[in-house]
Amino acid sequence: MVIEYKTKTALVIDDYPNMRSAFRTALAAFGLTKVDMAATAAEALGRVKNTRYDIIISDYNLGESRDGQQLLEEMRHLGLIGLETAYLMVTAESLYEKVVAAAELAPDDYLIKPFNADIMRSRLDGILAKKEAFAQTYRHFDRGEMEAALAGCDELMKSQPKYLVDAMRFKGEVLVAMGRFDEASALYNEIVRLRAVPWARLGLARTLHLRNKSGEAEVMLEDLVSQYPELIPGHDLLADVQIAQEKYQQAQMSLQRGVSTSGKSILRQRRLGEVAYHNGDLNTAESAFDATVQKGKYSIFLAPNDFANLSRVYLDQGETADAMRVIQDNRKLLQESDDGKLVASVMMGLAHSRSGNAAEAQRHMNDALKMKQLGASGKPELLLDMAEGCLQAGLADAAAALVGEVARNAHDSEQLLAKAKRIYHDAGKPDEAQEVIRQATEQVVRLSKEGALLAQRGDLVSATKQLFQAAKESPRNPRVLMNAAWVAMRLVEQDPVQSPYLAQVRLLLDDAAYLAPDHPRLGGLQTKLRSVEAALGIKSAAPRKRMGQMNGR
Amino acid sequence: MEDNDLYAALLHEMKNNLVLLAMTLDNIPHCGQEPHDAPLDAARLLAQRTSERLMQSLLLYKNSQGGVVLNAVDAYSTEDFIHELALHARSLKASLKVTGLVDADVPAIWFFDRNMLEMAMINAVHNSISYAREQIEILASLRDGMLAISVRDDSDGYPAHILEAVAMDRPLQSNGTGLGLRFARLIARAHQNEGRIGELRLYNDNGAVFEIRVP
Numbered sequence: 001m002v003i004e005y006k007t008k009t010a011l012v013i014d015d016y017p018n019m020r021s022a023f024r025t026a027l028a029a030f031g032l033t034k035v036d037m038a039a040t041a042a043e044a045l046g047r048v049k050n051t052r053y054d055i056i057i058s059d060y061n062l063g064e065s066r067d068g069q070q071l072l073e074e075m076r077h078l079g080l081i082g083l084e085t086a087y088l089m090v091t092a093e094s095l096y097e098k099v100v101a102a103a104e105l106a107p108d109d110y111l112i113k114p115f116n117a118d119i120m121r122s123r124l125d126g127i128l129a130k131k132e133a134f135a136q137t138y139r140h141f142d143r144g145e146m147e148a149a150l151a152g153c154d155e156l157m158k159s160q161p162k163y164l165v166d167a168m169r170f171k172g173e174v175l176v177a178m179g180r181f182d183e184a185s186a187l188y189n190e191i192v193r194l195r196a197v198p199w200a201r202l203g204l205a206r207t208l209h210l211r212n213k214s215g216e217a218e219v220m221l222e223d224l225v226s227q228y229p230e231l232i233p234g235h236d237l238l239a240d241v242q243i244a245q246e247k248y249q250q251a252q253m254s255l256q257r258g259v260s261t262s263g264k265s266i267l268r269q270r271r272l273g274e275v276a277y278h279n280g281d282l283n284t285a286e287s288a289f290d291a292t293v294q295k296g297k298y299s300i301f302l303a304p305n306d307f308a309n310l311s312r313v314y315l316d317q318g319e320t321a322d323a324m325r326v327i328q329d330n331r332k333l334l335q336e337s338d339d340g341k342l343v344a345s346v347m348m349g350l351a352h353s354r355s356g357n358a359a360e361a362q363r364h365m366n367d368a369l370k371m372k373q374l375g376a377s378g379k380p381e382l383l384l385d386m387a388e389g390c391l392q393a394g395l396a397d398a399a400a401a402l403v404g405e406v407a408r409n410a411h412d413s414e415q416l417l418a419k420a421k422r423i424y425h426d427a428g429k430p431d432e433a434q435e436v437i438r439q440a441t442e443q444v445v446r447l448s449k450e451g452a453l454l455a456q457r458g459d460l461v462s463a464t465k466q467l468f469q470a471a472k473e474s475p476r477n478p479r480v481l482m483n484a485a486w487v488a489m490r491l492v493e494q495d496p497v498q499s500p501y502l503a504q505v506r507l508l509l510d511d512a513a514y515l516a517p518d519h520p521r522l523g524g525l526q527t528k529l530r531s532v533e534a535a536l537g538i539k540s541a542a543p544r545k546r547m548g549q550m551n552g553r
Numbered sequence: 554m555e556d557n558d559l560y561a562a563l564l565h566e567m568k569n570n571l572v573l574l575a576m577t578l579d580n581i582p583h584c585g586q587e588p589h590d591a592p593l594d595a596a597r598l599l600a601q602r603t604s605e606r607l608m609q610s611l612l613l614y615k616n617s618q619g620g621v622v623l624n625a626v627d628a629y630s631t632e633d634f635i636h637e638l639a640l641h642a643r644s645l646k647a648s649l650k651v652t653g654l655v656d657a658d659v660p661a662i663w664f665f666d667r668n669m670l671e672m673a674m675i676n677a678v679h680n681s682i683s684y685a686r687e688q689i690e691i692l693a694s695l696r697d698g699m700l701a702i703s704v705r706d707d708s709d710g711y712p713a714h715i716l717e718a719v720a721m722d723r724p725l726q727s728n729g730t731g732l733g734l735r736f737a738r739l740i741a742r743a744h745q746n747e748g749r750i751g752e753l754r755l756y757n758d759n760g761a762v763f764e765i766r767v768p
Contacts, residue, residue, distance in 0.1 A: 019573065113568040114568050117644075122640060161662065
């Protein structure tokens with residue numbers, strides 16, 4: 001296939017001016033007329049926000065805290081580039097496998113230095129020809145037309161032997177997005193039988209994990225990362241499956257191995273901090289949360305809650321001054337958003353409270369309550385910190401409301417409930433916690449049970465009503481939201497007159513996707529919504545992308 | 554700056570400069586006149602060979618226990634691979650006739666480490682460019698159930714001592730052709746599948762034939 005370069009647009013990202021102009025010259029020789037340049041990741045982000053490029057060529061080493069892989073992840077996260085954009089990563093490392101990411105985050109190909117114009121041309125030719133072959137299938141996938149995307153993969157597998165493995169790989173992604181994990185497992189198994197390439201083994205382990213076979217997945221991943229210690233997503237997934245089995249110590253070790261290979265990702269550092277904190281390993285939590293904040297300066301993934309995490313570790317270590325310093329040093333950044341202001345007030349208040357400065361503590365807690373009323377939201381841990389501060393400041397009702405809110409949305413989290421109990425215990429009111437939690441969760445627990453029972457009996461109308469009420473009570477509990485969505489869809493299937501419910505189902509699933517983007521039930525429910533809508537001739541909007549919710553998880 | 558950082562930074566700059574050198578040379582057009590084109594081709598080839606040796610030495614330096622570890626085996630198009638090698642050969646010596654061929658029974662895709670195999674094959678292409686009279690043929694075929702990628706030229710062929718050293722698995726001399734062959738043998742053998750190990754084969758057949766078989 002001859003690739004037509006004249007009409008294509010390209011962006012070159014390299015911190016080395018001579019290299020940029022060499023790329024420009026080479027691209028011009030291929031026939032491109034529109035080639036833009038960026039020297040830094042920030043500049044590149046600015047460019048892709050305004051222009052859609054056919055080709056992006058990025059150096060891996062960008063001479064700042066952010067590398068080419070992280071830049072690619074941020075662009076995908078922000079939805080700035082789609083599957084149709086050709087992304088070529090240039091690296092001086094022959095150890096480029098270090099940067100091999102999960103399929104959805106991988107560049108289309110690598111160009112290893114040193115290279116010349118011919119090699120660069122062949123790589124681009126290869127990527128662009130593949131993009132052309134997959135164009136229709138990618139379009140279906142982007143629009144959420146999963147059945148059509150699946151059919152597209154099957155067609156490519158049949159008609160284009162050259163792309164057999166590529167099409168199988170993409171089909172695996174589509175099946176996972178649809179929640180059809182069994183079929184995805186079978187497909188990955190088929191690829192592994194062709195050749196046990198790392199990405200296929202990773203895909204297989206991922207689908208096993210999604211099918212609640214975490215033990216099996218763990219064995220497979222241990223084997224994989226011992227063979228390829230630099231396969232970072234292997235360590236990440238291993239931590240996932242270990243957490244699913246409540247093996248938190250092992251999960252921490254897996255994340256530590258991942259961080260020691262590649263410590264730049266703030267998502268991985270944050271995750272390590274969370275798991276270490278859960279394990280009571282405050283030193284590791286401190287260094288991981290500190291790294292999150294430091295490296296986050298260059299990342300869109302940094303969230304106000306990262307400062308709360310670090311500040312909280314200092315408080316637990318008895319380092320009140322450090323806890324305050326984290327907030328004060330980053331005051332400007334935190335004041336930019338309501339959620340940030342909430343974090344600042346809560347952590348400052350709690351620090352004053354712990355150091356016995358009651359008046360200051362109360363002032364900050366009142367600020368926090370005001371922010372909360374204005375609509376600021378925080379992670380459950382932060383709300384419990386806030387509850388502690390309120391309780392210590394004599395704001396018992398506010399504290400109870402906060403603990404209640406957390407309990408309603410996480411009535412299944414042992415860890416959060418234990419923290420709530422400790423707060424009351426420390427305030428000298430050990431008996432009150434149980435009562436506050438009981439009162440707060442009574443309603444949602446009852447509604448959920450009744451709803452499930454009604455659905456079992458086939459009374460889907462009443463079941464939907466009960467479960468929607470439960471979802472209203474626990475708007476941040478993904479399980480409750482998904483249960484309500486599931487029963488409502490069954491009702492609409494049974495009785496199309498009830499189709500107005502579908503609008504609410506969409507909102508429930510969007511919220512669930514925001515709260516728990518990796519939940520194994522999510523893809524299946526989103527796919528079901530589309531098929532229910534299709535059966536009724538309703539035009540569906542594209543579902544929110546999995547990647548779209550990483551921030552502030 | 555730590556010594557290690559300095560080492561890495563020096564290497565990084567050297568690689569960048571080699572890319573720039575190669576791309577600068579690529580940008581000088583041929584003008585159809587021997588006194589201009591011949592040294593240009595020679596300079597291009599030399600820039601390539603320098604890059605090649607740098608890559609090879611770094612690769613071995615990293616794997617101090619010896620041998621080459623393949624970390625990027627994946628499915629690649631056999632046709633694209635041959636096409637890329639042929640394109641590369643053509644660009645380095647315009648006066649040579651270069652053919653790239655894929656036998657009909659070769660599968661559309663094969664599993665191998667593209668960058669490694671490419672490094673070994675390009676080395677062979679460079680050798681042939683230096684010795685070939687008029688033409689080079691780059692071929693993908695199936696041999697004994699393995700994918701065989703070969704470079705065949707119309708030169709006088711390999712000297713007997715090299716053929717013997719490769720056939721008898723004896724050490725190869727540490728300069729020029731021998732150096733590249735040692736490296737190619739490492740890469741060929743690093744390719745393994747279902748108990749079979751890749752091979753480097755050299756022979757003369759109206760010219761020199763360099764062949765790597767990948768299981």
